[in-house]
Each structure stands twice: as C-alpha cells, then as structure tokens.
Amino acid sequence: MRGQVVAREEQVLLDQDEFIVSKTNLKGEITYVNRTFMEISLFAEHQVMRQNHNIIRHPDMPRGVYRMMWEQLKQRQEFFGYVKNLCSDGSYYWVFANITPEFDEQGKHCGFLSVRRKPPSAAVEVIKPIYQKMCSIEASTPNKKRGEELSLAYFEEELAERNSLYQHFVIDLFQENGGAE
Amino acid sequence: MVTKRKSSRISKKQKSYTNIPLLRTQVAWAMGLISTIGGAMFAYTWLSTGFNLLVCLGLMILIALCLLTYQRFNTYLMTLDLVNGVLIKANQGQLGSRVTGTKGLGEVGKIAWELNEFMDILENYFNEVNTCFEYAARNDFSRPTFPTALPGLLKSSLEHINRSLDAMHDNVQFISRNELTSKLYLHNTEHLIKDLQGSQMDLNRVNEQINQVGLLAVENNSSAKNTKIAVDNISYSLSTITDNVTEASEVVSVLNQDSSAISKALSTITSIADQTNLLALNASIEAARAGVHGRGFAVVADEVKALALRTKETADEIALIIGSFSERVNTITAQAEQSIELTSKANGLIDDMQTSISTLLHTAEQTTGFAAAAKRQTAGSLSKVDLIVYKQNAYRGLSNSEEQGSIDLSLIDHRDSLFGQWYYGEGSDTFSETQAFAQIEQPHINLHQTVHQAFAMLQQDWQQDKSVRNAIIDEIAQMEQSSDTLLQAIDEMVLEQA
Ligand SMILES: Cc1cc2nc3c(=O)[nH]c(=O)nc-3n(C[C@H](O)[C@H](O)[C@H](O)COP(=O)(O)O)c2cc1C
Numbered sequence: 130m131r132g133q134v135v136a137r138e139e140q141v142l143l144d145q146d147e148f149i150v151s152k153t154n155l156k157g158e159i160t161y162v163n164r165t166f167m168e169i170s171l172f173a174e175h176q177v178m179r180q181n182h183n184i185i186r187h188p189d190m191p192r193g194v195y196r197m198m199w200e201q202l203k204q205r206q207e208f209f210g211y212v213k214n215l216c217s218d219g220s221y222y223w224v225f226a227n228i229t230p231e232f233d234e235q236g237k238h239c240g241f242l243s244v245r246r247k248p249p250s251a252a253v254e255v256i257k258p259i260y261q262k263m264c265s266i267e268a269s270t271p272n273k274k275r276g277e278e279l280s281l282a283y284f285e286e287e288l289a290e291r292n293s294l295y296q297h298f299v300i301d302l303f304q305e306n307g308g309a310e
Numbered sequence: 311m312v313t314k315r316k317s318s319r320i321s322k323k324q325k326s327y328t329n330i331p332l333l334r335t336q337v338a339w340a341m342g343l344i345s346t347i348g349g350a351m352f353a354y355t356w357l358s359t360g361f362n363l364l365v366c367l368g369l370m371i372l373i374a375l376c377l378l379t380y381q382r383f384n385t386y387l388m389t390l391d392l393v394n395g396v397l398i399k400a401n402q403g404q405l406g407s408r409v410t411g412t413k414g415l416g417e418v419g420k421i422a423w424e425l426n427e428f429m430d431i432l433e434n435y436f437n438e439v440n441t442c443f444e445y446a447a448r449n450d451f452s453r454p455t456f457p458t459a460l461p462g463l464l465k466s467s468l469e470h471i472n473r474s475l476d477a478m479h480d481n482v483q484f485i486s487r488n489e490l491t492s493k494l495y496l497h498n499t500e501h502l503i504k505d506l507q508g509s510q511m512d513l514n515r516v517n518e519q520i521n522q523v524g525l526l527a528v529e530n531n532s533s534a535k536n537t538k539i540a541v542d543n544i545s546y547s548l549s550t551i552t553d554n555v556t557e558a559s560e561v562v563s564v565l566n567q568d569s570s571a572i573s574k575a576l577s578t579i580t581s582i583a584d585q586t587n588l589l590a591l592n593a594s595i596e597a598a599r600a601g602v603h604g605r606g607f608a609v610v611a612d613e614v615k616a617l618a619l620r621t622k623e624t625a626d627e628i629a630l631i632i633g634s635f636s637e638r639v640n641t642i643t644a645q646a647e648q649s650i651e652l653t654s655k656a657n658g659l660i661d662d663m664q665t666s667i668s669t670l671l672h673t674a675e676q677t678t679g680f681a682a683a684a685k686r687q688t689a690g691s692l693s694k695v696d697l698i699v700y701k702q703n704a705y706r707g708l709s710n711s712e713e714q715g716s717i718d719l720s721l722i723d724h725r726d727s728l729f730g731q732w733y734y735g736e737g738s739d740t741f742s743e744t745q746a747f748a749q750i751e752q753p754h755i756n757l758h759q760t761v762h763q764a765f766a767m768l769q770q771d772w773q774q775d776k777s778v779r780n781a782i783i784d785e786i787a788q789m790e791q792s793s794d795t796l797l798q799a800i801d802e803m804v805l806e807q808a
Contacts, residue, residue: 247458
C-alpha cells in the first residue's frame with residue numbers, strides 16, 4: 130500500500146480538541162484506529178487494519194526519528210515526537226505523538242498505543258529545519274544504518290547546544306508554545 | 311483482597327445474566343415461532359383445501375426471511391457481544407480493548423464507535439495520570455500530563471494534576487536546594503573555622519617573631535649605647551695617658567738638669583778634697599820644719615777650717631739635691647704606676663667594647679633569621695588564604711548559579727589560580743628544596759579537579775536526582791580532604807625550611 134500515495138504540499142490541521150488514536154500489535158501492525166484518524170488521513174478502517182503503521186509515513190520524516198522511537202519502545206519507555214504524516218490523498222498533517230507500550234490482563238506486553246495531539250505551529254517550525262538536515266544527512270550516507278546514526282548524532286548536537294535532553298526538548302516545545310493552553 | 315472483590319463482582323454479573331433471557335435466544339425463539347406458525351398454517355391449508363404451491367412458496371420465503379433476520383441479528387448481537395466484552399474488561403480495569411469492523415452496522419456501529427472513543431479518552435486519561443506519577447515517583451517532574459483534547463472534567467482533572475506536579479516540583483527543588491546548600495554550608499563552616507584558626511595561629515607566630523625582632527632591636531640599641539660609653543671612656547683614658555706622659559718627660563728633663571748640678575757639686579767636692587789633701591800635706595811639712603813656729607800652723611789650721619766649712623756646705627747642698635731628686639723619682643714612679651693602671655683599664659674597656667660589638671653582630675644575625683622565618687611564615691599563610699578564598703568561591707558558585715564571578719574563579723586551571731601562580735613561581739624559588747614542597751602539587755590538582763567535577767554535575771538534573779546531589783557533596787568532601795592534606799603540607803614546608 131505504501132508508496133502508492135504521492136506526497137504534495139497541502140497541509141491539513143488537526144483540531145485543538147481532537148486526538149488521533151491508533152494501536153498496533155508488537156510488530157507495529159495496526160489493530161485499531163479511531164475516527165479522527167480516518168477523518169484526517171482519509172483512510173478507511175479496512176485499508177489500514179493489519180497494515181504496518183508506515184502506511185502513513187511521510188517521505189519528509191527522517192528515519193533516525195523512527196529508529197530512536199523503536200529503541201525507546203523496546204526499553205518499554207514511552208516516546209514523544211513531532212511527526213509529519215501522510216494522508217491517502219497526498220496531503221499531510223503534523224502531530225505531537227505519544228507512543229506507549231500496552232499490556233494485557235496478565236501484564237504481558239501486547240502492543241503499542243499512540244495518541245497524537247495538535248502541535249503548536251511554533252514547535253513545528255523549530256523541528257522542521259532539524260528534520261530537513263537529518264534527511265539530507267541520511268540521503269548523503271549510502272549505508273542506511275550509518276545514515277540514521279549520523280542524523281541522530283546531529284540531533285544530539287542540536288540538543289547539546291540547547292543544553293537539553295530529547296524528551297525534555299520536545300515536551301518543552303509543546304508546553305512553551307501554549308500546547309497545554 | 312482486591313482480587314476477591316473483583317471476582318465476586320463478576321460472579322454477580324454472571325448471575326444476573328442468567329435471570330434475563332438473552333436477545334439471541336429471544337430472537338431464535340421468535341423466528342422459530344414465526345416459522346412454526348407459518349408451517350402450521352401451511353399444514354392447515356394443505357389439509358383443508360389441498361396443496362397450494364403459492365402458499366408453499368410463501369412459507370419458504372417466510373422461513374428464509376426468518377433465517378436471514380436471525381443471521382443479521384446475530385451479526386448485531388455479535389458486535390454487541392464485543393461491546394459487552396469491552397465493557398466487562400473496562401469494569402475489570404482493562405481499558406485497552408476496542409470494537410472494530412463495525413461498518414454498516416447502523417445504530418450498533420454508532421454505539422461501538424462511541425464506546426471506542428469513550429475508551430480512548432479513559433485509557434488516555436489513566437495513561438497520562440499513571441505515567442506522570444511514575445515519573446514523579448522517580449523525582450522527575452519533566453513529564454506533565456496533556457489535558458488538551460480531553461473532555462470537561464477529565465481535562466480539568468489533568469490540569470489540576472499538572473498544577474500539583476508543578477507545586478511538588480517547586481517543593482522538591484526547594485528541598486533539594488536547601489539540602490544541597492545546607493550540606494555545602496556545613497562543610498564550609500566546619501572547614502572555614504578550621505582554616506581560619508590555622509591562619510590565626512600562623513599570624514600569632516608571625517606576631518611572636520615580630521616581637522622577638524622588636525626585643526632584639528631594643529637590645530641592639532642598648533648595646534650600641536654601651537659601646538659608645540666604652541669608646542668615650544677609652545678616649546678619655548688615652549688623653550689622660552698622653553697628659554701623664556708629657557708630664558713625665560718634663561720631670562725627666564728637670565732630672566737631667568739636677569744630675570748635671572750634682573756632678574758639678576761632686577767635682578767641686580773632689581777639688582776641695584784635693585786642696586785639703588794638698589794643704590794637709592803642706593801643713594805637715596811646715597810643722598815638721600818649724601816645729602815651734604806656730605803661726606804658720608795657725609794659718610793652715612784656718613785654711614783647713616774654711617775648707618771644712620765649704621765641704622759641709624757642699625755636702626748639705628748634695629743632700630738637698632739628692633732629697634729633691636728622690637722626690638722627683640718618686641713622682642715619676644707614681645706617674646708610671648698610674649699610667650699602667652690606666653692602660654689596663656683601657657684594655658678592659660676595649661674588651662667590653664669587643665663583646666658589645668660581637669653581641670651586636672649576633673643579634674643582628676638573629677634578627678635577620680627571624681625576619682626570614684617571618685617572611686616564609688607569611689608566604690605560607692598567604693598561600694593558605696589563597697586556597698581558602700578559592701574554596702569559598704567554589705562554595706558560593708555551587709550554592710548560587712548566579713555567582714558567575716565565583717563560578718569562573720572556581721573553574722580556573724590549577725596552574726592559573728593564585729595559589730598555582732605562587733606555587734609555580736615565587737613559592738618554588740623559596741621552598742623547592744623542601745620535601746613537603748613536592749607533596750603539595752598532587753593535592754592541589756585534586757582540589758581543582760573535584761571542584762570542576764562538582765560544577766560539571768550541576769549541569770545534570772541535581773534538583774530531581776538525589777544521587778547527583780550526593781555526588782556533589784562527595785566531591786566537596788573530597789575537595790576538603792585534598793585541602794586538609796594541602797594545608798598540612800604547607801605547614802610542613804614552612805617548618806622544614808626554618
Ligand atoms: C503505535 C505506533 C504508532 C505509529 N505511528 C506512526 C505514525 O503516525 N507515522 C509513521 O510514519 N510511523 C508511525 N509508526 C512507526 C511505523 O511503524 C514505522 O516504524 C515508521 O513509519 C517507519 O517506517 P519504515 O521503517 O518502513 O521507514 C508507529 C508505530 C507504532 C508502534
């Protein structure tokens with residue numbers, strides 16, 4: 130399914146009082162999406178069920194971010210991040226995503242839950258140039274894994290310059306720009 | 311206890327299900343009943359009016375419809391079962407289940423979606439609450455909840471939680487800052503007092519030495535005065551000697567004149583004696599020739615008489631001269647004795663003067679020694695004060711991030727610090743010979759290192775992380791240890807050089 134949609138420059142905005150919810154199994158295959166997900170991404174439920182979540186992956190997103198996300202999730206820790214997602218008509222929307230591991234009745238790790246909120250536009254403006262630079266680093270590195278490492282190292286530099294840690298940085302960006310109103 | 315309550319609740323629910331006839335059975339019964347009634351009506355018409363294909367067809371359609379309705383109903387009911395399952399799990403505290411694939415199920419589908427979204431909200435709410443408290447339990451207040459997009463009460467609940475977390479954070483920060491500063495303060499005062507007492511002792515020693523120098527100065531002064539008196543006495547004695555000696559030479563010239571007078575007198579006596587002798591000879595000759603002629607003899611006798619008179623006079627004169635001579639000799643002897651006495655006195659005075667001068671020299675040497683010791687002691691004290699001031703800056707910088715001046719001074723390289731400049735410069739000129747001097751370098755490097763490490767740790771999340779705060783305190787304790795070693799080595803160095 131992925132790759133069929135051609136991205137184009139049209140932004141769709143999430144509403145302040147809505148959130149997008151999706152759930153996946155351990156492999157990252159979608160097991161649930163809420164109606165807001167379907168409304169904004171223009172995908173029907175049956176189109177996304179059992180599909181890998183990368184179905185809405187936007188080409189402008191650096192791979193390093195997902196690598197960091199999975200590393201975080203593997204350690205059973207939540208992940209926060211600004212993500213640009215693709216709609217089925219090629220338009221895009223920005224979200225401030227929170228992904229957490231999910232556990233079943235027996236306390237067994239059974240999947241992941243993602244809740245996405247509307248990000249403050251000022252926060253997106255800060256993130257955009259960083260992601261662009263990361264993408265160009267990845268594009269200019271032939272080895273995929275090495276490219277991700279280098280782009281993440283660049284992100285780390287940016288964080289060090291701001292004297293911050295990744296999670297503090299993204300949460301602060303959200304809070305300081307009136308994310309919580 | 312909790313599980314018991316839970317299971318009793320489930321069994322209660324299951325019990326209540328058994329009392330209510332389930333929709334599925336009700337529908338099955340209804341459809342069965344309709345089919346049976348249809349069948350019965352068909353059988354009745356067949357028996358009374360014979361086989362009727364139309365009625366038969368109608369019956370078939372009726373039964374098919376019943377089956378279809380039952381099946382359709384079953385789909386709704388299955389979805390409702392799913393909804394039920396989600397609710398039961400939610401009742402047990404499991405908020406993760408959702409109902410999917412409800413497209414085209416009309417009102418049931420709508421209910422399923424409302425339920426899903428209700429569950430989304432609930433699950434998110436509890437996730438938010440749980441997660442941020444998990445963080446807070448680790449003393450991490452960087453993770454707020456996100457009230458946006460949650461409805462009404464849940465939203466304001468999360469907002470309240472955020473505010474409480476902020477308050478908790480402030481509190482923890484306050485407590486940890488207090489804890490840090492109070493521990494730092496404790497170390498500081500404890501050591502500051504010790505340091506200051508050390509300095510005080512040093513200063514006392516310097517004072518003592520300066521007092522000694524003062525006493526020596528007084529001593530020098532009085533011995534200098536004594537020297538002056540001794541020299542005065544000597545010059546007086548010497549002038550007396552000169553006077554006496556000139557007097558003596560005058561006496562000697564008089565003595566010379568006297569002795570020439572004596573020799574003249576003696577020669578007179580000699581000639582008289584010769585004349586007397588001659589006269590006596592003449593008289594004896596004349597007496598012999600004239601015998602009775604007494605007259606001549608009388609002349610001789612007169613002559614002898616006059617001679618005897620002159621001789622007596624001369625003898626008197628000699629006795630007189632000799633008397634004055636011996637008197638003069640006595641005077642000379644007395645004067646010579648006086649001279650000898652004066653000379654020995656002068657010798658004594660010169661001896662005194664020499665001892666005075668050597669005392670003066672000795673005390674002057676001592677003075678120099680004391681002054682040098684005082685200088686070394688002062689250098690040691692000053693270098694100690696440099697270290698104490700460095701530590702004070704570290705304490706100030708650590709307790710207040712706005713003390714930029716103190717922070718800059720604390721982060722300075724050990725060679726560039728005031729103490730370092732002294733140690734590698736002037737200090738090395740004075741003390742490099744001592745063993746203790748070499749022992750100073752390492753603790754001084756350690757002192758700076760521990761301070762630098764403590765400041766590096768301030769970059770971490772010390773407000774939330776007690777272990778970071780403890781690590782800072784550990785570094786400072788080590789700093790004080792190095793400082794103790796260092797101060798002791800400085801004392802030893804000063805002593806060794808003395
Ligand atoms: C719960 C969950 C939510 C996810 N949401 C997104 C998303 O919104 N957009 C996205 O591009 N990837 C999302 N991912 C990550 C994808 O699974 C995938 O790793 C990513 O799109 C990179 O795809 P790629 O490895 O094929 O390049 C999500 C993963 C999980 C587990």
